[in-house]
Amino acid sequence: MIPALSASPPVEQTSPDTRCRILATAERFFREIGYQKTTVADIAKTLRMSPANVYRFFDSKKAINEAVVARLIGEVEARIAAIADRPNLAAEVRLREVIVFLHRDAVGRFTGHPRMHEMVEAAMSESWDVCRHHVDRITAVLERVIADGVMRGEFAVEDPAVAARCVHTAIVRFCHPVLVVQCPEDFVPALDAMIAFLMGGLKAGRTTPGAS
DSSP states (O other): OOOOOSOOOOOOTTOTTHHHHHHHHHHHHHHHTOTTTOOHHHHHHHTTSOHHHHHHHOSSHHHHHHHHHHHHHHHHHHHHHHHHTOTTOOHHHHHHHHHHHHHHHHHHHHHSOTTHHHHHHHHHHTTOHHHHHHHHHHHHHHHHHHHHHHHHTSOOOSOHHHHHHHHHHHHHHHHOTTHHHHSTTOOSSOHHHHHHHHHHHHHTTOOOTTOO
């Protein structure tokens, strides 16, 4: 058994915030001792409750892990959605900022907390729905920006949805939480070069104002 982290004072086990406290404690354990070593008993002991009470809120350890992942990636989704919706910015600028943010977040979040990779790798190997939905939501944000760029005359693509999937596939190497840590020096081409290439592809065939 892994020693519990410093325990919180006793609290009412049926309080509305119990679920949030379970997730916060689970995330602390994932960061500090790793996903594989964390047990429901560890989480329960730190919260001064029984494992059975934890199972009242989450029916399995997997459910806890999924909820922790969902909370982490939800923060990312909110940030890129905010970038995508920034007013008075060209679509190219917003798309570039979304890609750069995804890359920096993956590098910063996971290189700073290497034990979190156990949780991410488990999530991806088990094909959790939360991860699949995350991919879909990122693609939807990319599509929204690209479609706006088409409407503004910045991009020239027939199907923004297809273009968004292509862009997302192209940047996976720079944003995948496992790849950015396991192969940090293997970014070939560099991110800036990849972004420039993608922007060129999105603009290909665009009619330049004033051109004959």
